Amino acid sequence: MKVTIDGQEIDVEPGTTILQAARMIGGESVPPAMCYYSKLKGTGGKCRCCLVDVTKGSDNDPRPMPKLVASCVTGCQDGMEVASKKSERVREARNAVTEFLLINHPLDCPVCDQAGECDLQNLSFEHGKLQQRFIEDKRTFEPENIGPYIQLHMNRCIVCQRCVEVADQLTDGRVHGVLNRGDHSQISTCVSAAIDNEFSGNMIDVCPVGALTDKTFRFKSRVWFNKPFNAHRDCDKCCGKTTVWMFGNEIQRVTARKDEYHEVEEFICNTCRFDKKEVSDWVIEGPRKFEKDSVINQNNYTRKLDKVVINTEKGILEGREIDRKKISMAEIDYNEKIDGTNINSKKNG
Amino acid sequence: MGRKILLDKINVPGIKTYEVYRKEGGYASVEKALKKMTPDEVVEEVKTSGLRGRGGAGFPAGMKWSFIDKKSGKPRHLVCNADESEPGTFKDRYLMEYIPHLLIEGMITSSYALGANLSYIYIRGEYMWVYKILEKAIAEAKTAGWLGKNILGSGYDLELYVQIGGGAYICGEETALIESLEGNRGNPRIKPPFPAVQGLWQNPTVVNNVETIAAVPWIVNNSGADYAAIGIGRSTGTKLISASGNIKNQGVFEIDLGLSVYEFMNSDEYCGGMQTNRPLKALVPGGSSVPILPANLIYKTANGEDRLMTYESLSDGGFATGSMLGSGGFIVYDDRACIVRNTWNFARFYHHESCGQCTPCREGTGWLEKVLWRIENGQGREEDIDLLWSIQSKIEGNTICPLGDAASWPVAAAIRHFRDEFEYHVRFPEKIKNRDHFVAEPFEKVKHLVAKQTV
Ligand SMILES: Cc1cc2nc3c(=O)[nH]c(=O)nc-3n(C[C@H](O)[C@H](O)[C@H](O)COP(=O)(O)O)c2cc1C
Ligand code: SF4
Ligand code: SF4
Ligand code: FES
Numbered sequence: 001m002k003v004t005i006d007g008q009e010i011d012v013e014p015g016t017t018i019l020q021a022a023r024m025i026g027g028e029s030v031p032p033a034m035c036y037y038s039k040l041k042g043t044g045g046k047c048r049c050c051l052v053d054v055t056k057g058s059d060n061d062p063r064p065m066p067k068l069v070a071s072c073v074t075g076c077q078d079g080m081e082v083a084s085k086k087s088e089r090v091r092e093a094r095n096a097v098t099e100f101l102l103i104n105h106p107l108d109c110p111v112c113d114q115a116g117e118c119d120l121q122n123l124s125f126e127h128g129k130l131q132q133r134f135i136e137d138k139r140t141f142e143p144e145n146i147g148p149y150i151q152l153h154m155n156r157c158i159v160c161q162r163c164v165e166v167a168d169q170l171t172d173g174r175v176h177g178v179l180n181r182g183d184h185s186q187i188s189t190c191v192s193a194a195i196d197n198e199f200s201g202n203m204i205d206v207c208p209v210g211a212l213t214d215k216t217f218r219f220k221s222r223v224w225f226n227k228p229f230n231a232h233r234d235c236d237k238c239c240g241k242t243t244v245w246m247f248g249n250e251i252q253r254v255t256a257r258k259d260e261y262h263e264v265e266e267f268i269c270n271t272c273r274f275d276k277k278e279v280s281d282w283v284i285e286g287p288r289k290f291e292k293d294s295v296i297n298q299n300n301y302t303r304k305l306d307k308v309v310i311n312t313e314k315g316i317l318e319g320r321e322i323d324r325k326k327i328s329m330a331e332i333d334y335n336e337k338i339d340g341t342n343i344n345s346k347k348n349g
Numbered sequence: 350m351g352r353k354i355l356l357d358k359i360n361v362p363g364i365k366t367y368e369v370y371r372k373e374g375g376y377a378s379v380e381k382a383l384k385k386m387t388p389d390e391v392v393e394e395v396k397t398s399g400l401r402g403r404g405g406a407g408f409p410a411g412m413k414w415s416f417i418d419k420k421s422g423k424p425r426h427l428v429c430n431a432d433e434s435e436p437g438t439f440k441d442r443y444l445m446e447y448i449p450h451l452l453i454e455g456m457i458t459s460s461y462a463l464g465a466n467l468s469y470i471y472i473r474g475e476y477m478w479v480y481k482i483l484e485k486a487i488a489e490a491k492t493a494g495w496l497g498k499n500i501l502g503s504g505y506d507l508e509l510y511v512q513i514g515g516g517a518y519i520c521g522e523e524t525a526l527i528e529s530l531e532g533n534r535g536n537p538r539i540k541p542p543f544p545a546v547q548g549l550w551q552n553p554t555v556v557n558n559v560e561t562i563a564a565v566p567w568i569v570n571n572s573g574a575d576y577a578a579i580g581i582g583r584s585t586g587t588k589l590i591s592a593s594g595n596i597k598n599q600g601v602f603e604i605d606l607g608l609s610v611y612e613f614m615n616s617d618e619y620c621g622g623m624q625t626n627r628p629l630k631a632l633v634p635g636g637s638s639v640p641i642l643p644a645n646l647i648y649k650t651a652n653g654e655d656r657l658m659t660y661e662s663l664s665d666g667g668f669a670t671g672s673m674l675g676s677g678g679f680i681v682y683d684d685r686a687c688i689v690r691n692t693w694n695f696a697r698f699y700h701h702e703s704c705g706q707c708t709p710c711r712e713g714t715g716w717l718e719k720v721l722w723r724i725e726n727g728q729g730r731e732e733d734i735d736l737l738w739s740i741q742s743k744i745e746g747n748t749i750c751p752l753g754d755a756a757s758w759p760v761a762a763a764i765r766h767f768r769d770e771f772e773y774h775v776r777f778p779e780k781i782k783n784r785d786h787f788v789a790e791p792f793e794k795v796k797h798l799v800a801k802q803t804v
Contacts, residue, residue: 045539046706048747067746073539096743100712133736136719159705178534178705181517183715185705 001078005029005052006086018071018082019050023261029084030261032094032123034101034208035160036072039263043165044072047101047158049123051093056081068093091127098127103134104183105156105209112156114210116223116296119262120158139183146176147194149201149215149274152187157211159185163203170267171197187211198237201273205256205264216274217245217253224296226252231282237269243288251277260291351618352579354567354587355560356603359447365482367489370450376495378458378566383503386569391462395565397573399585404430404521404558405636405676406751407660411573416545417463418553426554427465428530429456429562431472431479432514432521436637436698437678440589441559443601445472445479449486453509455562457495458569460507463555468509470559471526474516483511518702522750523556525704536704537750558676560589581607584659588674590619594681597621610634610656610663611648613679620681627683628793631767634663635675637695638755640762641688642672668762684791688770692763693721699756710753713744717760724771727778734771738764773799 001012003021006029012021020038022030031052036044044050051068059079068089071082084090107124109115141154159178164187167174175193179186189195195203204212226245231254233240245253254273256264276282290296353359363369370376382391396411417425429452433441445452452470460468472480487509490496498506512530514520520529524538527549548554564586568576577585584606593599596614598621604613614629615622623629632647633639650656651670656663664671682691700714717740720733741757748754764771770792774781776799 045749046708048708048749051747070539070749093743093747096747097708100708100716100743103712103716133739134716136716136723139715158708159711161706180705181519182700182703182705183711185711 001076001080003076003078003080003082005082006084012076014075016076017044018052018054018069018074018076018080019044021076022052022071022082022084029086031071031084032119032126033072033261034119034123034158035162037162037165037206037263038261039267040162040165040169040206042168043160043162045070047160048097049094049101051090051097053083053087053090054080055083055087094123094127095129098124099129099133101158102128102132104139105158106138112153112210113213113218114156114207116294117262118210119208141186144188145194146189147196147200149270150195150204151213151215151218153211153213154186154188156209157187158209159187160208162206162208163187163212166203166206166267167195167197167200170199170202173197198270199267201270202256202264202267204273205258205267208262214253214255214273216277220252221247228288228290228296230257230285230288232285233272233276233282235269235272238272239266239268240272241266242268242272242282244282244284249279251279251282257288351603351605351608352587353603354576354579355444355451355563355589356448356601364448365450365486367450367486367493370448371493375450376454376457376490376493378569379454379461379495380501382458382461382569383501383505388462388464391458391569394568394573395462398564398568398576399573399580399583400561400564400568400576401584401660402558403560403564403588403676405435405638407674410557410561413545413557414459414463414555416543417555418546419464421553423552424467425463425465426549426552427456427460427463427468427562428523428526428549428554428556429468429470429559430521430523430526430556431470431476431559432518432526433476433559433676434473434516434518434521434702435676435678436695437593437633437680438591438636438676439593440591440601440677442476442479443591444559444563444589445476446482449482450490451563451566452483452559453486453490453495455565456509457490457500457507459555459557459562459565460509461505462565465555466506466508468507469530469549470509470511471520471530472511472513473520474513477513480511480513487511517704518698519704519750519752522752525750526556527554534704536706537752539749579605581657581659582661584661584674588658588677590658590677590679592620592679592681594679595624595627595683595686596681597624604658606657606659608658609648610658613658614647614681620679623681623683625683627685629681630684630686630791631682631688633672633678633680633682633759634658635673636678637680637698638751638758639673639675640668640671640758641691641766642762643766646670646766668758669765672762684793685788687725687787687792688763688767689721689725689774692760693718693725695759696721696756699752703752703756704750707747707749707753709744709747710749710756713740713753714756716740717744717756721760724774725781727774727781729771729775729778731772731775733775734764734768737771769796769799 005022008025031050034047034049050071052071058077146152164177167176176189179188204214228243228245231244242254243257244251256268358364358373392414400410401407519525520535522537525535529535544554579586587603588606591601602619613619629644632642650665660674663674696718700718703710703714705711741760744753745757
């Protein structure tokens with residue numbers, strides 16, 4: 001079957017969705033996706049970020065479709081023509097969805113641990129507006145303890161339900177899902193239940209925003225201060241192929257490996273994710289590369305950098321030395337707060 | 350006098366019971382269908398009748414039935430949508446409460462037509478007493494041999510169950526209803542696949558409204574052609590209208606489609622005119638989700654023709670000058686009604702009922718409600734009216750199911766036709782803060798203030 005997306009033609013198998021076809025083409029025409037996750041069945045259709053304009057249905061049915069469609073759940077037809085990035089209508093719709101998402105998920109990023117890994121941040125970079133039109137009170141939720149490994153920060157959830165699909169498809173004895181309706185919808189567990197299934201950690205990886213975070217890593221470091229390496233170990237529960245995030249010689253976090261669409265390549269077990277934090281637990285394969293403009297590349301060490309010498313008066317650069325030290329965090333004691341008292345990690349988490 | 354098809358026997362004493370219903374000719378359609386007709390012939394009659402779905406969308410029932418996948422070899426199901434959660438619509442409850450066997454009879458005949466051996470009536474949780482009535486009727490029908498194995502010795506088997514929902518508007522949307530029936534959270538499914546191909550338990554399923562199914566016995570007993578002779582054009586047959594608001598006679602009426610809105614409003618047989626003879630201000634003709642019409646577009650369409658109670662005439666001119674027949678929830682407002690308050694009230698409902706799956710509806714309905722609340726409470730800003738317009742336009746058409754549209758149309762129509770009233774709210778917050786505004790002093794009397802300000 002032939003489909004044309006933003007003027008680029010591609011041959012696809014029957015059953016391919018428009019989003020998959022766009023990903024095969026790659027580049028700018030690939031619609032953003034906040035709820036679809038190719039590795040999980042039944043995802044997609046919910047966030048409405050991936051709307052595209054089907055300008056021609058198929059050769060047999062040349063009528064323009066009356067509606068924008070969600071590309072992640074709409075199958076290609078032979079001869080279909082789709083406008084994605086090129087369509088004004090599409091841009092408008094995606095801008096609208098972004099504005100809606102930002103109503104209750106403010107980009108006050110310093111309070112969130114997902115900074116640098118947040119798909120919503122990327123989405124709003126492309127589709128956000130400068131001014132906020134929403135002046136009402138935002139929806140807030142009481143913090144809730146859902147288990148030993150995962151921190152739920154409901155105020156940031158965008159109800160994409162990817163984590164619910166993880167719970168459905170990867171774990172047994174599911175205890176978590178969506179409660180309530182509308183903008184009161186919330187991710188929660190059955191009364192008093194904790195999520196402790198061996199594969200539950202994957203919820204953290206699929207969460208597109210900072211609503212589910214890793215309690216063993218939370219606030220240890222900004223992700224761009226970490227250096228990601230591909231690593232593996234012999235694991236009897238999962239593939240054992242991960243990315244380990246190092247700060248100096250310390251493994252601060254372990255995640256599954258993610259592809260260019262921020263989807264995990266293979267799901268991993270909780271043992272690999274939470275319990276194996278010694279360098280000796282892993283065979284380190286080498287540095288992991290990220291997209292050129294990813295914030296994680298702020299700490300790029302895969303590219304050779306020439307030392308930059310700034311020739312200017314000393315006075316102008318005053319303070320810069322000190323800032324550098326702070327940013328490098330080399331001399332910072334993580335167990336101590338600014339006032340000298342020790343950090344109570346439970347309270348901070 | 351309009352003819353009665355559904356409500357013909359409603360005043361017969363004891364019609365609720367099986368004995369009386371049967372004595373009055375009940376279950377004849379089952380006998381006729383099972384003994385003298387093939388399932389396809391029943392489908393054909395319904396097609397000929399032109400009967401359109403009475404749940405709101407008005408999709409031709411016979412056509413929907415013919416889409417059901419009979420080749421797959423999978424079991425098929427008929428599901429009756431008795432969720433009836435649209436504000437302003439209360440007709441299905443009336444039918445089920447007063448003549449329950451009509452629905453059961455319709456379910457059997459229709460299930461036979463579809464080749465369904467397991468059918469359901471899905472009823473909203475708040476209709477508990479109606480649920481009990483239906484349970485009793487089903488038990489009576491079963492005892493009398495109209496349900497179960499080998500009905501009337503025809504070789505056809507049918508089990509029929511009533512299932513109560515949790516009382517959520519979204520569970521009236523057909524795919525959410527199916528999810529709920531399966532025991533899941535009532536979230537709409539993404540279509541395609543349509544229920545006719547993959548519905549309940551992945552089996553081919555037809556979902557029809559109570560009133561649609563209740564019309565089938567008459568069609569089978571008389572003929573599709575006789576049914577099609579009633580009404581006008583593609584709006585055939587009779588329709589139940591639940592009328593409420595500032596009219597003399599509130600209640601459920603059966604009309605021939607094609608009756609003029611003027612006659613329906615003013616004749617003693619139906620609404621009986623305005624309560625306390627106050628002027629008519631606005632009308633919602635088809636339940637809370639359809640656009641509101643201002644007085645000048647109620648009796649006449651934009652090009653001066655008489656407005657009729659038909660799918661076509663009520664939607665004449667699209668949303669700019671028309672509305673929809675919808676589910677027939679006819680809500681009448683006199684000059685004391687506050688359109689902003691009413692719109693806020695509807696928005697509050699849609700916000701509360703959005704399932705929360707998709708972004709525009711989940712976030713947009715809440716936003717609409719909040720802005721409308723502010724305007725209605727004297728805290729509106731001038732730019733809020735355009736903001737409302739913009740929000741609703743960003744919900745419409747971008748959602749998984751039509752609840753998003755249902756939330757945005759009433760807001761769009763209210764602004765389109767009653768913008769000056771919104772402006773009055775914004776410019777005279779002090780007058781608005783009295784929650785009884787317009788009751789003592791209808792908007793007509795203060796309208797000039799907005800006009801003056803605009804100049
Ligand atoms: C949000 C929403 C709520 C609905 N509620 C009802 C309802 O309460 N009763 C009903 O019959 N149809 C309802 N519908 C329409 C159904 O989805 C479906 O179209 C209808 O039951 C089909 O029956 P019909 O073809 O006989 O009208 C609703 C639709 C939406 C989008
Ligand atoms: S917690 Fe994260 S993954 Fe789960 S629904 Fe919310 S945003 Fe999606
Ligand atoms: S439009 Fe509203 S009710 Fe329908 S699926 Fe989306 S969130 Fe749910
Ligand atoms: S990615 Fe397609 S709707 Fe969310």
